[in-house]
Amino acid sequence: MDPRTEDVLDAVGPRLRSLRRDRGITLADLAATTGISESTLSRLESGQRRATLELLLPLATTYDVPLDDLVGAPRTGDPRIHLKPIHRFGMTFVPLSRRPGGIQAFKMIIPATPEPLEPTPQTHDGFEWLYVLNGRLRLVVGERDLTLPVGEAAEFDTSAPHWLGSADGRAVELLILFGPHGTRAHVRAENH
Template sequence: MDHELNEVLDAVGPRLRALRRHRGITLADLATTTGVSESTLSRLESGQRRATLELLLPLARTYNVPLDDLVGAPRTGDPRIHLTPIRRFGMTFVPLSRRPGGVQAFKMIIPAQPEPRAPALKTHDGFEWLYVLNGRLRLVLGERDLTLPAGEAAEFDTSVPHWLGSADGGVVELLILFDPQGMRTHIHADPHRPPPPAGGTAHS
């Protein structure tokens, strides 16, 4: 196991150097962006300095790549996205993007609802963008009550009270884009904790 770990760590430096050169970034520019000294970055790329999470996180943010891509074997020629569904508040979110920060894309699945559910409108900071793939989506936005069939899209400010559900009780599948505030609310919120006094939680 130690031998395998050493092999992984030994490959980090050359991978970082290749990535930086491919992006056309100098060590000086990288030091300014990440806050890591130029000498430390140079030693990291040459293998004289072992990679640590403290060093790799700012590099992953600067290069806008997942941390796994800096330490794992590159997935050359493999276009597949390895999806791990996230279940929150009775709904399923399938991540479709892997880059850290910024807007994130998910496939959202609202399960069948045999009994009609009364909308419980929520608010939170941010924006949401959605596109209905299958089924009929009910979108309550402020005083508006809308039905979106497959093929329709919507975008809205989530500071406006809103709720998503099934318009006819059937399964609804949609593509949805969350900005960082929305993703924290929907994907990272703990459904067992009470909502904060200001701002909302995920859709019920």
Template sequence: MDPETDEVLDAVGPRLRALRRARGITLTDLAHRTGVSESTLSRLESGQRRATLELLLPLARVYDIPLDDLVGAPRTGDPRIHLKPIRRAGMIFVPLSRQPGGVHAFKMIIPAQPKPLEPTPQTHDGFEWLYVLNGRLRLIVGDRDLILPPGEAAEFDTSLPHWLGSADGAAVELLILFGLNGIRAHVRPDHRENARPSP
């Protein structure tokens, strides 16, 4: 085997462990969802067992990411990025960053609402940063109720009660950065919503 292939395969275990922890999934949960034993998953993550297609395919399905991204396969020269939207709580998140762990970037789309939604502020550990691309965003953070037009940005501690929505019922598009806890709170996979057809 060539050194580049060895290097990719050696990095699979730590990558899988980081991805599982970033998603907030235990080995027990993962074993239940994939049908792969907990001990096999543990050995795979620690590098004591070599990754095989038979082991990686169920993991790619559970994590809902392409197999190449799961193992960190080298690029084949095709510059296209195949983005897969995540639907969550009536919003659409398009992942723009590809590595497990750390801060993740998303394009977030709040669809047009014929009737304004009642704000339901939530809290979680972490932080968020956002930049409005199109539309008018209503942002509630703590006791502040703000309207952000295109070109405005905000950053806030998500341990404060916060809520994002359309200011006028029209669609809103924004760029958003989440720390790991923000990813778990907002874009953890919800297979029922992911299964719905695109509008």
């Protein structure tokens, strides 16, 4: 076997173990979700069993990552990024980062509406940083109701009730960085 292929295959187990641990999933939970026995998962992570498509496909689905990311497949040299938009809550989220865990980057598009929507605040674990690329964002966080024009940024703990929408019914485009609770975006300015 080609040594490069051997290296890729040898790295699959540790990559799978790291991904599972980063997400805080036990072998028992993963076995229940994927239908793969705990012993098979353990042997796969320790490198005692080779990865097969039959094993990797349910893991890729469970972790919501491309199969290439699970195996660490080498890039093909094609510089294009194939973004797959996610449509939720009437908005479009375009993932800009592909690594599991840690801070995730998204372009978020809030479509135009004939009438501005009434806020329906939600909560979830994490921390969010956003930057308005286009339009006027209405941001409700707790008791604060703000309008952010192009070029403004905000950050907040998403365990506080929050809602994002258009301030004037027109489309809004944002850059969003979302991280697990306790993880914040850090900006450092250089003195010249």
